[in-house]
Amino acid sequence: MTPSIQIANITQDWVESLRRWHLELFFIPTTVVTLATLVANPVLLACIFLSRALRQETRYLLLANTLTADMLFLILNLATVICNAVGAQIPWLVCELVTAVTVTAYCCAILTVTLMVADTYAAVRWPLHYHDILPPARTHRILVGVWVVAAVYPFTLLIIMEAGREIHHEKVPVCLVLISLGFIQLKNTVGIHTYFFVAALICATLIFYCYIRLYMVTKTHGIWQRRFSRARVTLLAHGVLLLLYFAPGFVFTLELFFFHRKDISQDVRVWVSTVNMCVFMLLPRAFAPYLYGLRYREISDTLMQLLHQHRRLSHITVS
Template sequence: MASSVLVANLTQEWVDCLRRWHMEYFFIPTIVVTMATLLANPVLLSCIFLSRALRRETRYLLVANTLMADMLFLILNLAVMICNAVSAQVPWVVCGLFTAVTVTAYCCTVLTITLMVVDTYAAVRWPLRYHDLLPPARTHRILVGVWVLAAVYPFTLVIMMEVGRGNSEEGLAVCLVLVSLGLIQVQNIIAIHVYFFVAALFCALLIFYCYIRLYMVTKTHGIWQSRFSRARVTLLAHGVLLLLYFTPGFVFILELFLFQRKDISHDVRVWVSTVNMCVLMLLPRALAPYLYGLRYREISDTLMQLLHRHRGLSQNSAS
């Protein structure tokens, strides 16, 4: 494990680089996007959980899980950025906990959107058996398993980090997932790369396979004939969203690689990490609630019903 002096020097260099390049301006879009998403996601979650029909559908439970994981990720990401912006000394144990939960939330989102594609494939491939294969109770157990699976490895790494550090109580000038995992990586370089890269590659290949199979199963149904058919537009929108969700993960793998290279400028590492954290990781989470609200008619219809009901209650109370 890296010494306390090395950690202190590294985090201080990171702060100096942030100030030298005036990267605090990246916090502005971060706050705006985070606030917009945190306003939209609870509305969609209310539509899903207040409707008995929607909360019994597997696809809407998966959407709800994605939105909740995104909210957790955004809250932690914003909290960490605020701490870094005001140069707060974050204790190692707190930073490690933030790291573990942030990685868990990100991995949970990736796993859930992968399951969303698998769910769509199952619904098209076995329409008569679909509800028997994925009843609500089984979906709940699957989602619990997704959270557990996403949490096991990052929390294991944090525990290893705390055990290796001993009882030292020093704080960090910046708390970043990259710094935490990058320092652990000295002794677990292969394991971390295997976890992130292989897991992301497996999910991407599974999604690609399901889309290919979906096209082969439905190509004779005529839904792909029109250039602007609903199937093509849905596939394009979902494909763009999936690309935006997966890209930050692969960029983070690049960040871990650059972190270990001594011949790479420190400024380059800081720029790549900042852009990934403040832009790339926020884009899909900013688009997701609006895309889901437009893509799923049942959600938009439920939202309109709730708005009309609220408007009617307001008018009755006013009269």
Template sequence: MAEAVLISNLTQEWVESLRRWHLEYFFIPTTVITLASFLANPVLLACIFLSRALRQETRYLLVANTLTADMLFLVLNLATVICNAAQAQMPWLVCELLTAVSVSAYCCAILTVTLMVVDTYAAVRWPLHYHDILPPARTHRILAGVWVLSAVYPFTLLIMMKVGRENPHEKMAVCLVLISLGFIQVNMTGIHIYFFVTALICTVLILYCYVRLYMVTRTQGIWQSRFSRARVTLLVHGVLLLLYFTPGFVFILELALFQREDISQDVRVWINTINMCVFMVLPRAFAPYLYGLRYRELSDTLMQLLHQHRRLSQITV
């Protein structure tokens, strides 16, 4: 009962801080960035799934999985931001379910982006055996495992909170992942370990693959030109990885600040709002456009589909 009162007071203070600084207007850039992503994501997914050749390629299956996870995250994030901005109270159980699915989708995207780097390394390191190592059927099983792995811990926490909650139908003034996870005192260490260790393992794996890729290909002359395809690809993927990982590290910082009483509530609200409304959605807006520029087969398929659509339109007219 005491925890429920504490959460209620905190959410009310959070709403007052949002109103005082007019941070509810951050839903505008969130909406714009989300719409920009939704203009491109379905198009790229259609290109991948309508092309039999692309559906057989591991890298494009990884791209499709990333885009799918991003779209799910964007929908849930935008719904949460709009509800918070409109001060619409949400049942506790619905909020926790949104939190679990959002965390699962975010983690799935991070893991899949990491696998994309590993896939590139495998293709360069073992070109003759690459298709035997990662056939489409095995890739499908790996992606299913990624979704399960991403969802296990968030939904385990959801069940733990559901069991320990006295009134699951109680409504909350704001629905935030930070508040939901910040009050799981019995497993706070596990939450820090889950986010930090996952981010650390992915970062180390990505750095290892890139270093090994450079060592394997440095004698082939693909790095000599300042604007070589290898350098541009590395730059694009590096920027994208930075955009994907930065919000996760900021969220780890948020969890740490949430436990400290000497930190102003306004500071917590500002950091959380910027991270939730800008940092977390930016990579998902850039990703489809960068993927479309990076993969020639994908851009070629897109141009073919547009050309076919134009021809059908001319025939119809």
């Protein structure tokens, strides 16, 4: 069976399961959550980049990079969900390109969130030398490196697949990251799982190490004594958000494992993929602007100043 026929059969079966269970209706909550997040994220980005003090701070630059990667992911995810819901015929090359960019945005967000934890540890561990260790110029280079690292593997796969493909004009009725990577997995069973597992293991190990060291460094300061201390609440909130960021990746790895299993029902695969794509992937990106953004007093103060200036200008204009 040729690759084109395999792709056509897989996508057609997927569409039939979507229609049978009316899962295309998931585009409604996906659209609502995405639009709400795309309203909040630009506001926080404006607060960061319009304030000279904030854009000189490493933690706010990392936050801005996370929000930017999340916005790119949400836009591509929403476009994919809508196209799949209306049954639009998408060129396979476009689908592969969207897959590569989506994986890049997701991995970039995970890497940046991991760096945010490491940045917090560095600020607490070496407060006197922190600004010398991570000046803004070095942070900019680190962020460029994060995007490059996140993009290398998915775009390498894209180039390899395109170089070995004979037909370049076929179209598919459904475009999913799972189908694109699942099809690549036919030829490289170990590579994709190894990439996601190693990347997740490195990030999780660094996060756990930083949190353990943070606790050991700060336990003598008395900030952990009260049950509802700010440190405990912050740690709990960040822990939940990190879990929400990492969980969809592990679910996606499970999806790849199920993709070619004959003993797994097609309906089960479609349900798991749809829920992960339309719910689990959106939860951390919906919470992030409010947890990471509004909990920072400097961002809240900057936002209030911008609103106050806007109201004053509006009042002057009306007068």
